[in-house]
Amino acid sequence: MIKESIYHRPKNNFAYAYDEKTLHIRLQTKRNDMEQVTLIHGDPYDWSENKWQVHKKDMYLQASDELFDYWLVEISPPYRRLRYGFELTNEEEKIVYTETGFYNVAPSDVKLYFCFPFLNSIDVFQAPEWVKNTVWYQIFPERFANGNTENDPEGTLEWGSVDPSYDNHFGGDFEGVMEHLDYLEDIGITGIYFTPIFKAYSNHKYDTIDYMEIDPQFGDKETFKELIKKCHERGIRVMLDAVFNHSGYYFPQFQDVLKNGKSSQYKDWFHIREFPVQTEPRPNFDSFAFTPHMPKLNTENPEVKQYLLDVTSYWIEEFDIDGWRLDVANEVDHQFWRDFRKKVKTIKSDVYILGEIWHDSMPWLQGDQFDAVMNYPFTLAALDYLATGTITANEFKNQMTKVLCSYPENVNEVAFNLLGSHDTARVLTLCNEDSRKAKLLYVLQFSFKGTPCVYYGDEIGMTGGDDPGCRKCMIWDKSKQDLQLKSFIKKLIHFRKTEAAFGSRGKFRFMESGIETNHLVYSKSYENEVVYVAINPSEKPITVSIPDVYGTYAKNVWTNETITPIKNSIKIELGANDFFIIKAY
Ligand code: ARE
Ligand code: CA
Structure with a gap:
């Protein structure tokens, strides 16, 4: 047994409250080192005849990356307190691991065990429920649609006549967005994330002049109010960009x-x-x-803090916005975000707080600061695997396993999964304009754990390199839109809403990552069904087998074909650059 690889630490991604009754306990061990891991646990005050009363519960192998296995167990301690350790078994030995180290037999002294002191409801990480069902759409307002030429800034160029540069303007505004709400509703969008809209100097508006004013090039407060009202009437939430760093x-x-x-x-x-x-x-x-x-x-200066918190409240109270995306969130002090959260949630308890952090974000996701972060580790790994082909299916699986296991499950359920933004080259461009690759990426994005966000124009096949190339004017001429790609994405959005396991509640599990074939198979399960997704980005057709298929019936949800499992397994031919989504129930 490789003891050096065994790791656990309470009160983070290794031991946390999943909900008000349930704890999740995770353990990391060297890959393939253990045959069985069992949780030894009890209430610290549950004694009988001078003996601490312990129980056992097997853990299951949740996932594996290149180096480690991750074991998980769900447990609901009746008195919400827990002391625990792990019994580890392989063919060589059986040992017990607790906070104080390794033992040959489970120690009887409760003091030696790991401690989850008490599951206090108020400390449970809880993102707003609605976020799980949301399909986001990111709008860079200066480039989405120009609905009123009267508010155009000086020197505004003809819509889409040239490529974007660091400082040119095309006149996009709120009226433009309002004119296209039908378009967004038709695709199935239920949340809009606007990059900054407050008065600022540049075309991207990240250099605020007045946090209490709308930039006149986008419209006025009345128009913005109307926009929010119209969005809400259609069941679309609105998130603004807070540039407080x-x-x-x-x-x-x-x-x-x-x-x-x-x-x-x-x-x-x-x-x-x-x-x-x-x-x-x-x-x-x-x-x-x-x-x-x-x-x-x-932001440590109380005056500045008060000013920014007033800004925060103002846009929620007066305009009823539903979310704040926090720019450069990781460079602002944690104390500020803790107060920010309190303020936001007292005004409107289900406002979504999304931090822009490209790196490991556990310190911000403990329940006292953010509800989610922009999942750029997913973006980068997905693009490397399916767009540029710089990593294999197996490396993708390893990287994402690491990411998924570094957060609690309730955090993963609301991760903000994007394939690109105003800060990155567009998906299709990274795919070398091969829309078959882009489609595989959308399948992955929409079936992955978390909530998806589409960057404006990606759905109709717009192209563009790094900032500012990725900020071209939205193409509204239907003859220049990739309508096939659009209906493809629309169909995926539809599945997210109609197939429960496909959505963010589904329990995600990697099943296969082909070493030679480079294909990926994973499943998502929820209540009485399991969805199996397979992706084959190679130029060769392959055969994918799914053993131990769940339930009795199976159906390809994309083609609506019925599939009959033979001896509990399914074998399917999968073409080059193709995918399948099969539901078993
Ligand atoms: C412009 C040019 C750049 C040029 C820069 C130089 O476009 O090419 O290098 O000027 O001054 C906004 C504008 C940008 C503008 C920038 C500066 O949108 O167009 O750039 O202001 O004026 C890091 C941060 C992350 C940040 C990204 C860009 O951690 O917070 O860099 N993202 C936000 C917004 C941006 C915005 C700003 C911050 C500033 O989303 O749009 O830029 O308000 C790695 C690193 C990350 C890094 C990431 C991307 O993963 O680890 O930390 O993110 O790469 O570079
Ligand atoms: Ca305009």
Whole structure:
């Protein structure tokens, strides 16, 4: 037994409250090292005849990556307290692992065990329920649709006449979005994420001038109110971008510091390292990525905090928005986010809080800060596997297993799964414009654990490289839209809504990742059904077998064909660059 590989630590992704009654306990062991893992557990105060009363429950192998196996068990301690350890068995030996180390036999002293002190309801990580059923659509407002040329900024170019550059404008606005709500509703979209809409200098609006004003190029507050109302009438939620890490250069408070230096009343609103303030060659104040256009806000300063929390409440109270996406969330202090969450949830308890973090985000997902993060590790791995082919099916499986096992299951259920955004090259471009590859990516995205988001225009096959290439004007001319791709995505969205196991409640499990064939098979189960998904990105047809098929009946949900399992298994021919989605029940 390789003891060095055995790892567990309570109160994070290894031991957490799944809901008000249930704990999940996970253990990591070296891959293929254990035959069986059993949880030894009891209530710390449950003694009888001077003996601590212990019970046992087998854990199941939830997933494996390149190096490790991850075991999981669900348990509902009657008094919500738990002391526990693990009994590990392989053909060589049987040992017991607890907080104090390894033992040949289970120690009788409760003090030596791991401790989950109490399952307090208020501490349970709980994202808003509606998020699980949401299909997001990301809109970069300056490029979605121009509904009113009167608010166009000076120098606005003809819609789509040239490629986007760092500073050109095309006049997109709220009226444009309103005109196309039918379009969004028809595809099945139930949530819109808008990149920033507050008054700012640039075309992307990440350099805020006034957090209490709508940028005049998008419309006014009345129009925005109307837009929200119209969205809500159609069952579409609205999420805004909160750019609280930094302001813009033309934020009046920063301008005051530029003007009055040390004597400015706002000098502590930022992180100025020395006076006079200078921007060249590098700013002598903290900013986003060294750009002088985005001075970092001092969110530790109570005045700044109050100001930003007022902004937060204002847009919820007055406009009834449903979510905040937090820009550069990981560079802002945790204390700020804790207060932010309290504020948001007291005003409207089911507002969704989504952090923009590209890396491991466990510290923000403990229930006291965010409801989810943008799942860029998924984006990157999915694109590497299916778009550029730089990793194999097996590497994809390993990478995603690692990601999935580094979070609680209730966190994974609401992960924000995207294939691209205004910060990345477009999916189709990364697929070398091969829409067969893009379709496989959508199958993966829509069946994966978490909630999907479509970046505007991807659904009709728009192309574009890295920022600013990925911010082209939406194509509205139907003859230039890939309508086939659009109906493909629409069908997937439909399945998410109608097939329970396909949606985010389904329990996800990798089944196969072909070493030679490079194909991937996984399943999702929910209540009385299991959905099996297979993806074959290779140029060769393959045969995929699914052993131990669940239930009695099976059906290919994509083609509606009935399938008859033979001796409990299914064998299916899968063409090159093809997929299947089979439901067994
Ligand atoms: C513009 C140009 C860039 C140029 C930059 C230089 O487009 O090519 O390098 O200027 O100043 C906004 C605009 C951008 C603009 C930027 C700066 O949308 O167009 O760039 O402002 O003016 C990291 C951060 C993450 C951040 C990304 C971009 O962690 O928070 O970088 N994303 C948000 C928004 C952006 C926005 C800003 C932040 C600033 O979504 O749109 O940019 O408000 C790895 C790293 C990540 C890194 C990621 C992407 O994975 O680990 O940390 O994200 O790559 O680079
Ligand atoms: Ca306009």
